[in-house]
Amino acid sequence: MLALVVLGTTVVFVQNLGRVVVDPALTFFVALAHLGFVVLVEPRSVSEARWRGGAHLRCNRSRFLSKGVVAIGLGAGPPVLYLLATGGGE
Secondary structure, eight states: OHHHHHHHTOHHHHHHTTTOOOOHHHHHHHHHHHHHHHHHHSOSSHHHHHHHHHHHHHHHHHHHHHHTHHHHHHHHHHHHHHHHHHTTTO
């Protein structure tokens, strides 16, 4: 809560608030790809195990088409860090 108050009272943040534009398609496909990765790693049900087959890859392609090379880092960063932290690549 304190961080929210400090950020909200920062002049530079308030001045640039209107100029920041979030790419909704990129945000959607990155979030969906991360969800697909979570389901890929640990499915909770049989239906999730079936869903994971191609959803993660389709999201990766759509993410790349929405923003280009930037999307590769945004989508690959957290899964790679997770696999490195848990030793999932062994």
